[in-house]
Every structure is written in structure tokens, then in C-alpha cells.
Amino acid sequence: MTQRVAIVDFVQTKHGEALEENVRELTFGVVRKLLDRVDMDRSEIGTMISSSADYWQGTSCSNSYYYDAAGGNLKSGSKVTEDSVFALIYGMMRILSGHHRTALVVGVTKCSECPSENTLTNLAADPFFHRPVGLNTVVAEALQARMYLDQYGPSEEQIARVVVKNMSNAERNPYSHRGGKFSIGEILSSSMMAAPLRCMDVPSTSDGACALLLADEHTARQLTDKPVFIHGIGWSVDHTYIGDRDLLNGALPKAAEMAYSRAGVKNPSKEIDVVELSDVTSFHEIMWMEQLGLCDAGNGFRLVEQGVTALDGRLPVNPSGGLFGANPFVARGLIRVGEACLQLRGEAGDHQVPRVNKALAHSVHGLGGQSHSVVILGN
Amino acid sequence: MAQAVAIVGTGQTECGRRTDVSYPELVYEAVSRAFDDAGLVPDDIEAVVAGSMPPAMEGVNNPHLYWADAMGAGGKPLIRTATCGSTGISLAHTGFYHVASGMFDLVLVVGAEKMYEGDPQGTMATVADPFFQRPFLAGAPGIFSLQSNEWAHRYGIEEKRVRMAAAQLSVRNHDDALLNPYAHIRIKITVDDVLNSRIIAYPVRLLDVCPASDGACAVIMASERMAKKLGRPTAWIKGVGYCGEQAFFSEGDKVVWQSAINAAKSAYSQAGITNPRKDLDLAEVYNPFTFQEMLFYECFGFCDFGHGCDLVEQGVVMRGGDLPCDPSGGTLCTNPIGATGLQRVSEVVLHVTEKAGDRQIPGAKTGLAHAMGGLDQFNGIMIISSVL
Numbered sequence: 001m002t003q004r005v006a007i008v009d010f011v012q013t014k015h016g017e018a019l020e021e022n023v024r025e026l027t028f029g030v031v032r033k034l035l036d037r038v039d040m041d042r043s044e045i046g047t048m049i050s051s052s053a054d055y056w057q058g059t060s061c062s063n064s065y066y067y068d069a070a071g072g073n074l075k076s077g078s079k080v081t082e083d084s085v086f087a088l089i090y091g092m093m094r095i096l097s098g099h100h101r102t103a104l105v106v107g108v109t110k111c112s113e114c115p116s117e118n119t120l121t122n123l124a125a126d127p128f129f130h131r132p133v134g135l136n137t138v139v140a141e142a143l144q145a146r147m148y149l150d151q152y153g154p155s156e157e158q159i160a161r162v163v164v165k166n167m168s169n170a171e172r173n174p175y176s177h178r179g180g181k182f183s184i185g186e187i188l189s190s191s192m193m194a195a196p197l198r199c200m201d202v203p204s205t206s207d208g209a210c211a212l213l214l215a216d217e218h219t220a221r222q223l224t225d226k227p228v229f230i231h232g233i234g235w236s237v238d239h240t241y242i243g244d245r246d247l248l249n250g251a252l253p254k255a256a257e258m259a260y261s262r263a264g265v266k267n268p269s270k271e272i273d274v275v276e277l278s279d280v281t282s283f284h285e286i287m288w289m290e291q292l293g294l295c296d297a298g299n300g301f302r303l304v305e306q307g308v309t310a311l312d313g314r315l316p317v318n319p320s321g322g323l324f325g326a327n328p329f330v331a332r333g334l335i336r337v338g339e340a341c342l343q344l345r346g347e348a349g350d351h352q353v354p355r356v357n358k359a360l361a362h363s364v365h366g367l368g369g370q371s372h373s374v375v376i377l378g379n
Numbered sequence: 380m381a382q383a384v385a386i387v388g389t390g391q392t393e394c395g396r397r398t399d400v401s402y403p404e405l406v407y408e409a410v411s412r413a414f415d416d417a418g419l420v421p422d423d424i425e426a427v428v429a430g431s432m433p434p435a436m437e438g439v440n441n442p443h444l445y446w447a448d449a450m451g452a453g454g455k456p457l458i459r460t461a462t463c464g465s466t467g468i469s470l471a472h473t474g475f476y477h478v479a480s481g482m483f484d485l486v487l488v489v490g491a492e493k494m495y496e497g498d499p500q501g502t503m504a505t506v507a508d509p510f511f512q513r514p515f516l517a518g519a520p521g522i523f524s525l526q527s528n529e530w531a532h533r534y535g536i537e538e539k540r541v542r543m544a545a546a547q548l549s550v551r552n553h554d555d556a557l558l559n560p561y562a563h564i565r566i567k568i569t570v571d572d573v574l575n576s577r578i579i580a581y582p583v584r585l586l587d588v589c590p591a592s593d594g595a596c597a598v599i600m601a602s603e604r605m606a607k608k609l610g611r612p613t614a615w616i617k618g619v620g621y622c623g624e625q626a627f628f629s630e631g632d633k634v635v636w637q638s639a640i641n642a643a644k645s646a647y648s649q650a651g652i653t654n655p656r657k658d659l660d661l662a663e664v665y666n667p668f669t670f671q672e673m674l675f676y677e678c679f680g681f682c683d684f685g686h687g688c689d690l691v692e693q694g695v696v697m698r699g700g701d702l703p704c705d706p707s708g709g710t711l712c713t714n715p716i717g718a719t720g721l722q723r724v725s726e727v728v729l730h731v732t733e734k735a736g737d738r739q740i741p742g743a744k745t746g747l748a749h750a751m752g753g754l755d756q757f758n759g760i761m762i763i764s765s766v767l
Contacts, residue, residue, distance in 0.1 A: 024626070048623075053434075053440075054433040054434055054435065054461070055433075055434055055435065055440050058505075058509075059505055059506065059508070059509070060432070060433035060435060060463075060502050060503060060505040060506045061432075061433055061461070061462070061463035061506045061752065061753055062433075063462065063463075063623075063753075064463055064506055064626060064752075064753035064754055064756055064757075065508055065626050066626065067623045067624070067625075067626060067753070067756065067757075068623075068624065068625045068626055069626070072623050073623070073624055073625060074622060074623075074624055074637055074638070074641060075622065075623065076620070076621045076622060076623075076642075076645065077621065077623050078460060078462055078469050078472065078473065078621065079460065079461055079462050079469075080458055080459060080460050080461075080473070081430075081459050081460070081461045082441055082443070082444075082459055086458045086459070089458065090458065090460075090473060090476065092480070093476040093477060093479070093480035093482060094476055094480075096479075096480035096481060096482065097381040097382075097476055097479035097480050097481075098381050098479075099381060099476075099479075099619075120440055121440065123434070123438065123439065123440040124439070124440035124441040124444065124445075126439075126445060127438065127439065234456070235456045235457070235458070236454060236455065236456055236457075237427075237443075237444065237447050237452050237453065237454075237455065237456070237457040238447070238453060238454070239447060239448050239453040240403070240444065240445060240446070240447045240448040240449075240453075241448075244448075251454070254454055255456075258456070365441065365444075366441055366444045367444075370441075370444050370447070371444060371457065
């Protein structure tokens with residue numbers, strides 16, 4: 001890429017179980033705060049790309065409901081759906097084309113207003129073969145977790161450490177929905193949800209919204225002293241039927257390879273300083289780390305046990321608390337990008353990691369991680 | 380500076396009640412035809428863009444993931460774009476920016492809808508916000524009828540005159556659909572048939588309204604370098620424009636309709652079009668409702684405001700006229716919504732590459748493709764030409 005695209009600033013809601021504001025108010029709130037922070041008038045915004053999903057909003061054509069509230073009135077824009085990192089990617093493309101200098105990128109989900117995650121993700125299973133047997137996101141994740149257990153044999157205690165770490169990190173994050181100090185015993189005594197996943201292995205859903213401003217390098221430098229540059233971006237999809245896929249080696253290595261190659265990253269475990277990934281379960285934080293090439297396959301749980309991925313470790317993973325901290329289903333990917341951005345700017349407060357030059361953000365959607373996106377950021 | 384973007388292949392399915400295929404099979408039909416048209420195979424494609432209406436339309440969440448194998452997308456980057464009725468044109472725009480950004484050389488764009496799987500009006504009823512608008516503006520005909528009445532009232536256009544012009548448009552679309560092998564409603568009708576068809580929402584009658592269709596459409600986009608290397612019949616994207624507006628119907632002027640005006644303006648300015656009536660050889664205007672099409676003529680600068688009917692009466696927008704509109708039979712005769720805007724793009728491509736068969740507009744060089752969506756809220760335009 002000849003031109004560079006930067007993140008100028010990022011704003012998120014204080015995420016929660018059931019926020020009082022409606023979807024319009026949530027998007028308006030984050031966009032208003034963002035524009036105030038960068039001291040910009042709405043008229044100066046080039047384009048607005050949002051991400052939300054109709055089933056996850058309980059309204060059809062979900063962006064129709066908040067297009068104006070999210071700052072898009074009488075502007076060019078679009079909605080890319082299911083994974084909010086797609087909105088970042090599309091906003092970046094629009095800037096690289098030269099048509100726009102700035103792009104407002106907005107993500108929103110109010111899980112409290114829609115049916116349960118299991119109901120909605122069961123609707124994502126094909127109607128003929130998978131839906132009748134009850135396949136949904138947790139069931140698919142449990143199948144993956146079981147395969148991982150069988151292949152590499154971590155103990156339940158080793159996996160539970162992810163939850164302990166992320167919930168403890170989340171407690172330091174003022175925007176998280178939940179957090180706290182938990183013992184391994186508490187996690188292992190939580191009831192079984194879909195073996196081997198226990199209730200506390202799976203972060204429940206949240207309400208939340210976020211907005212970030214993208215700009216070309218020249219514009220970004222005028223707007224902020226601390227631009228965060230997108231060094232590389234990659235995304236990939238796996239096959240339709242879960243039985244046609246290698247559940248321990250799917251689309252993520254391909255997405256990561258694309259992002260690393262565009263960012264010129266040769267040795268991710270050495271070059272990346274902090275990781276914000278979509279930890280859809282405790283097992284998955286470990287699996288995604290391995291599939292991102294941050295450690296060898298079957299070695300992730302050992303890094304967690306050794307404290308390598310802790311806030312003060314060599315390679316902190318999810319210092320924000322990840323999805324254990326807050327899980328607004330569609331917006332969560334863009335929040336990972338925003339949190340990585342805060343780390344690079346040294347603005348993460350109590351969950352700040354020292355010396356961050358390069359960060360990785362990751363997002364996932366689809367049963368058993370059918371689709372992944374990876375973003376490499378740097379200052 | 381944006382990279383030039385070409386369209387090197389299109390594929391459409393026959394539309395209608397397609398109980399002979401599943402949803403992914405329908406997608407596969409369009410995609411394989413686009414590959415045949417471009418002389419390419421799935422391995423050649425670097426990235427895929429897919430989209431449709433709200434997933435409630437078919438009852439499958441994450442439809443793009445359900446279609447992944449049908450599109451040959453496994454192992455490739457795939458993004459889903461969805462902007463209600465304007466989804467098809469938004470998909471084309473997303474594909475355009477994949478290439479214009481310099482990130483990809485060859486991109487597959489797919490839109491589809493299988494509306495007989497579910498309850499289209501039930502799905503569309505939930506576009507309107509649940510508190511203020513849904514109780515009385517649910518479904519598509521309500522808002523478009525209100526808009527048509529407001530338009531006729533604003534300019535004092537006599538009821539009889541508007542009614543006759545709209546009926547003529549319906550006859551024109553139905554005649555043209557008979558020439559389009561992909562069209563859904565293929566019947567010969569007369570002006571009297573339109574005038575005597577039953578009222579849906581005043582002034583809109585049954586033959587003023589589009590059907591709900593099953594159908595898919597696929598388009599392959601390429602960078603200039605790739606298009607030249609392929610050396611196939613090529614259309615070039617000369618301009619894109621999109622504009623969205625207020626969520627609440629009553630807050631915007633739907634007659635001097637800013638989103639439609641702005642979308643056209645920005646596409647024209649990129650394409651160097653100063654006089655659309657003269658510079659365009661055809662327009663595929665998104666016309667799910669006959670009356671609304673005339674309002675678009677005005678917003679797109681085909682005529683002055685308040686003079687939309689003139690273009691129909693003078694035959695300007697008819698086949699053989701100065702600026703033929705919807706020579707495919709348009710959205711009025713075929714509306715698989717997620718594919719519809721992309722069908723408009725495909726149709727213009729077919730004309731400017733002289734591949735439109737029986738429905739070809741002779742000598743067409745430059746055309747406009749359009750789609751509209753949301754609660755009368757989103758408008759998107761693409762200008763496509765035979766020359767770079």
C-alpha cells in the first residue's frame with residue numbers, strides 16, 4: 001500500500017448487561033464524544049461505515065434505524081455486517097481509494113433486546129442438516145474444545161486460568177461490563193454448559209457501542225499527535241459445513257498470514273507486543289493464539305500457565321479483559337481494535353501494558369470460527 | 380487516486396418462485412454463470428463480497444457464511460454488505476472499493492434473495508422503528524404511496540395525468556420484461572389492466588408494484604491491469620455515489636429528495652457527466668413502484684422538478700426514446716431484493732458491452748445503475764461505460 005491509513009481516535013460505551021439507551025442513543029453518544037474529542041464538526045466527516053446485524057438488533061435493515069444518529073445523515077456510507085472489523089476494513093478501503101480523507105467507523109449491538117445467543121446462532125446453522133440437531137455457537141465451540149483437549153491434553157485448571165486472567169484484567173477496565181477476582185475452583189465448579197465448556201468458560205453477551213475515526217496519514221497528523229497506523233489487515237472465511245472443516249486449523253491462519261504479510265511481520269511472537277483477541281471461550285483464547293502463530297500448536301495453555309499472557313507478561317493477551325469483560329456480539333471486534341489502539345497510545349489506564357509498538361487485534365464470527373479478521377496496528 | 384475498476388463478467392439467475400433450488404444452489408447458479416462469462420475459475424478470485432436483505436427474509440443468520448462454498452469463497456477474504464433495498468448497489472460499491480483501494484485485482488460480488496422462503500412484508504415491517512413508525516408505516520407500499528402522493532401534490536400534477544403516466548410505465552416494464560430471460564413477471568398487459576388492477580395503497584395498484592422474487596446475481600470486478608490482461612469484453616465503473624438520510628420518514632423532504640440528488644451528483648462528478656439526459660444512453664432506475672420512478676427522473680437531473688410525467692408522455696424513457704429507462708423490465712417485474720441493485724449494474728454492463736441480446740439498446744455506451752433502500756432513506760448510483 002502506498003498510502004497509510006491511521007486511526008485518529010476511539011470511543012466506546014461503558015458496556016453492560018442491558019444499557020438504558022436505545023441503539024440510536026448509543027451510536028449518537030459514541031460519535032458525539034468522538035467528534036468532540038478530535039474537535040471536528042460532523043460536516044468534515046468524509047464517509048460513515050457502520051456495523052451491526054439485523055438479528056442482533058431485532059430490526060430489519062439495522063443501519064436504517066441509526067444512520068443519522070451515527071453521524072451519517074446526507075453522507076455517503078454503508079453497513080458491513082456480522083463482524084465490525086469489516087467496517088474498519090471497508091473504511092480503510094474508501095480512504096485508500098482517494099475518495100474520502102476521513103471515515104467514521106461505528107459498531108453497535110444490544111444483545112439484551114434480542115433472543116439468546118444460542119437461539120440466534122442456531123439460526124446460522126444450515127436449516128436441513130445442522131439446525132435440527134441443535135448446532136449453535138456454544139455447541140460448535142464445545143466440539144472444537146473437545147478436539148483440542150483430545151489432541152493436546154491440557155488440564156481443566158490450565159484452561160480455567162484464561163478466565164481468571166481475563167476477568168481480573170476486566171476489573172481494571174472502566175468500560176467493561178463485568179470483571180473480578182475468581183479462583184480456579186469457582187470456575188471449575190460452575191455448571192456444565194456443553195462439555196467440556198462450563199458456564200464460566202463462555203462469556204455471556206453484552207450491550208455496547210464504539211466509534212473510531214480513520215484518516216489518511218496527512219489528515220490524521222493534523223487531527224492528533226498520536227495517530228495509530230494500520231500496518232496490515234487480513235480476513236478469511238472457511239467452508240460452509242462444519243464437518244468439511246479442520247476445526248483446529250481453519251480460516252484464522254489464512255487471515256493472519258494476509259495481515260502479517262501486508263504488515264511485514266515475519267515473527268509475530270517476537271514482533272507483536274500486545275494482543276486483543278476475541279476469546280469466545282477460554283479454550284478459544286488459547287486456540288486463536290496458536291492459530292495466530294503467537295506460539296506453537298498445543299503450547300498456548302502452557303504460556304497462560306507461565307503468565308506469559310498476563311498483564312505484566314512478555315506477550316499480554318486481552319489486557320482489556322476481552323469478551324469476558326464485555327461481549328456486544330457484533331461490536332466486539334471493533335472494540336478489540338480500539339483497545340489495541342489505546343495500548344499503542346498509552347491511554348489504557350489501569351490495564352496499560354508497558355512498551356507497546358505493535359499490536360494485534362482479532363475478530364471472529366460464524367459457527368466454530370468460520371470467519372476471522374486480523375488487524376496489525378503500530379505507531 | 381482511485382484505481383480504475385472494470386467489470387469483466389456478470390451472471391444472473393432466472394428469477395421467480397425457484398422451488399427447484401436451495402438458497403446456496405441459487406447463489407451457485409449466478410456465480411457459475413459469472414465465471415463462465417468472464418472465462419475465470421474460483422481460484423482466480425482474490426476476495427468476495429456478498430449480501431442480501433435482512434436474514435429474517437430467509438430465516439438463515441449469516442447468509443454469506445451459508446453461501447461460502449456456493450461462491451467458492453472458502454479460504455478467501457469475504458465481507459458481507461447489507462443496506463436494505465440498496466444492498467445490491469452497496470455490494471457493487473464495496474466490490475468497487477476493494478479494487479479502487481489497490482488491495483485486490485479480481486473480486487467477486489454476489490447478491491441474492493429467496494423471498495418465497497419466508498414472509499417478505501413481515502420482514503420489511505420490522506425495518507420501521509418499533510415505537511413511532513411501525514404501527515402505521517409498516518411494509519413497503521405505505522411509504523412509497525405517501526411519497527407519490529406528496530410528489531403529485533407538491534407540483535399540482537393532475538391525478539388523472541399521474542395515473543396515466545404510471546400506467547404507461549407499468550406497460551413499458553412488462554413489455555420489456557418479456558425480452559429479458561431472467562425476468563420474473565412475464566405477462567403482456569394493457570394500460571386498462573393497470574387501471575383496473577386492485578388497489579394496494581392509494582394511488583398504488585397491483586400492477587404498479589414489484590413482485591417478491593427468488594433470484595441471484597454475481598459480478599466480477601477487476602483492476603485495469605487485470606482487465607487488460609484478461610482481454611475480454613469490459614465495462615468500466617466511471618462513478619459511484621451513495622447517500623443516506625434520516626431514520627424518521629417525516630424528517631426529510633422525499634420530493635426534492637436529498638439522498639437521491641446527492642448520490643447522483645457525486646457519481647456524475649466522478650464520471651464527468653454534466654448533462655445526464657444527453658450523456659447517458661440508458662438508466663436502470665430502481666423502480667419497485669411505478670410512481671416513484673418519475674420522481675427519480677427529477678432527482679437524477681433527467682428533467683426539471685415537477686416534470687417527471689413529461690418524460691413518459693414524450694416517450695423519452697421508453698425503448699427507442701432518448702434515454703430508455705429499465706429496458707430489462709426493471710425492479711417492477713423482478714425483485715429478489717438483495718440481488719436487485721446488482722442486477723441493475725449487470726444490465727447496464729450487458730448493454731455497454733453489447734451483450735444484452737433481445738433487450739439491447741443499440742449503441743449504448745454509458746449507463747446509470749441505481750438502487751434505493753431503508754425507510755425511503757438510502758440511494759446509491761453507479762455510472763458504467765464502455766470506455767475507460
